[in-house]
Amino acid sequence: MTASAARSTVALRGVHKSVREGGVARPILSGVDLDVAAGEAVAILGRSGSGKSTLLNLIAGIDDADAGDIVTAGVDVGRATERERAALRARAIGFVFQSFHLLPTLTVAENIALPLELAGVAAAPANARVAELLARIGLGDRADAWPDVLSGGEQQRVAVARALAPKPAVLLCDEPTGNLDDASARIVLDLLVELRAAQGCALVVVTHSQETAARCDRRLHLEGGALR
Numbered sequence: 556m557t558a559s560a561a562r563s564t565v566a567l568r569g570v571h572k573s574v575r576e577g578g579v580a581r582p583i584l585s586g587v588d589l590d591v592a593a594g595e596a597v598a599i600l601g602r603s604g605s606g607k608s609t610l611l612n613l614i615a616g617i618d619d620a621d622a623g624d625i626v627t628a629g630v631d632v633g634r635a636t637e638r639e640r641a642a643l644r645a646r647a648i649g650f651v652f653q654s655f656h657l658l659p660t661l662t663v664a665e666n667i668a669l670p671l672e673l674a675g676v677a678a679a680p681a682n683a684r685v686a687e688l689l690a691r692i693g694l695g696d697r698a699d700a701w702p703d704v705l706s707g708g709e710q711q712r713v714a715v716a717r718a719l720a721p722k723p724a725v726l727l728c729d730e731p732t733g734n735l736d737d738a739s740a741r742i743v744l745d746l747l748v749e750l751r752a753a754q755g756c757a758l759v760v761v762t763h764s765q766e767t768a769a770r771c772d773r774r775l776h777l778e779g780g781a782l783r
Contacts, residue, residue, distance in 0.1 A: 562592070563590040563591060563592055563626075563757075564591055564592060564593045564595075564627075564628060564724055564725055564756075564757035565589065565590070565591040565614055565626075565627055565628075565725055565757050565759065566589070566590050566591075566624075566625070566626045566627075567587055567588060567589040567590075567613075567614070567623065567624070567625050568588055568623055568624045569586050569587075569588065569622065569623040569624065570584055570586070570587040570588075570613060570620050570622070570623030570624070570625060571584055571585055571586060571587075571620060571621045571622040571623055572584040572606070572609055572613060572618070572620055572621050573621055582780050583606040583609050583780060584606050584609065584610065584613075584620075584780050584781075585779070585780030585781055586623070586780070586781060587610065587623070587777075587780070587781060587782055588782065589610075589775075589782055591725075591757040591758075591759055592757065593724070593755050593756070593757055594751070594752065594755040594756070594757070595757055595758070595772050595773070596748070596751055596758040596760065596770070596771040596772045596773075597757075597758065597759050597760070597771055597772065597773045597774075597775060598760045598761075598762055598767065598768035598770075598771040598773070598774045598775070599759065599760065599761045599762070599775055599776075599777055599782070600762060600763065600768055600774060600775070600776050600777070601776055601777035601778060603763075605777045605778065606777055606780065607729075607761040607777055608729055608761060610761070610777065611727045611729055611759065611761055613625055613632070614627050614632075614648075614725070614727060614759065615627070615640075615643075615644055615648050615650070615727060616630075616632040616635060616640035616643060616644065617640075617644075619633070620633060627643060627647070627648070627725060628643060628646075628647035628648070628723075628724040628725055630643045630647075645670070645673060645674055645721075646674065646721070646723075647723050647724040647725060648723050648724075648725045648726075648727060649670075649717075649718030649719055649720075649721070649723040649725070649726045649727070649756070650718055650726075650727050650728075650729075651711075651714055651715055651718045651726070651727070651728040651729070651731045651747075652714070652728075652729050652730070652731070653729060653730035653731065653733040653734055654734065655702070655707070655710040655711055655713070655714045655734075656714065657702040657710055657713060657714060657717075658702070659701065659702055659703060661702075662698065662699050662700060662701060663689070663694060663697050663698055663699070663700050663701075663702065663705070663713050664685050664689065664698040664699065666702065666713055666717055667685045667688055667689070667713060667716045667717045667720050668681050668682070668684075668685050668720070669717065670717060670718075670720050670721045671684060671685070671720050671721060674721050676721075684720055685698075685720070686698075688716040688719065688720060689716070691716070691746070691749075691750065692712040692713070692715065692716050692746055693712070694709060694712060694713065697709070706739070707734055707735055707736075707739060708735050708736070708738070708739025708740075708742055708743065711731065711732075711734075711735060711739070711743050712742065712743060712746060715731075715743060715746050715747060715750065719750050719754060719756075722754055722756075723756055724756055724757065725756060725757045725758075725759070726747075726751060726756050726757070726758045726759070727759050728747065728758065728759070728760040728761065728762075729761045730761060730762055730763065730764075731743060731744075731747065731760065731762070731767070732744060732762070732764055732767055733762075733763070733764075740764070740766070740767075741766075744766070744767060744770050747760075747770075748770055758771070
């Protein structure tokens with residue numbers, strides 16, 4: 556890795572990834588380079604099947620690259636063990652997906668608190684963090700509500716709060732407004748931009764939405780397996 560890459564919260568160099576279809580390897584990513592600094596927001600655009608979600612999975616250490624180097628929040632993902640990758644995801648990576656993935660048997664507050672509990676945060680600071688985030692997302696009066704009584708936009712706000720609860724160094728978003736109406740999408744985008752700036756995390760957003768991309772500091776297109 557170069558010196559500039561070493562200073563990045565997310566750094567990829569020469570990353571290749573293929574998938575096997577009918578016994579034949581189909582290239583998805585071909586020599587991808589990417590640097591994302593702390594506090595920076597980068598949008599990744601591209602057609603369906605271009606490898607955008609695969610790129611996020613590689614950054615998080617969910618998938619293995621065929622070649623190249625990936626460093627996320629100071630961890631060399633390619634050389635990390637599965638336990639080290641799991642610890643990285645718990646400690647330093649937040650995820651927001653198109654589907655909200657809230658646990659239906661937990662209240663709004665309990666969903667937000669879940670990553671804090673998994674990280675071993677004591678009850679008092681965890682409760683304070685949950686209350687802080689509920690206020691920031693405008694749902695302070697819905698702490699004890701169940702997810703199924705919330706609107707789609709409210710559920711996604713809770714998902715954003717849950718992702719950011721442990722103050723991760725990296726926030727990965729896969730079509731975070733894809734299931735929302737325009738008004739709800741704008742509210743969620745405002746939250747992502749506001750909370751990312753407040754916490755100083757690196758934000759990588761995979762999206763088809765030009766409005767979402769326009770809210771980021773940089774916009775890159777994934778075409779032919781490379782970022783342009």
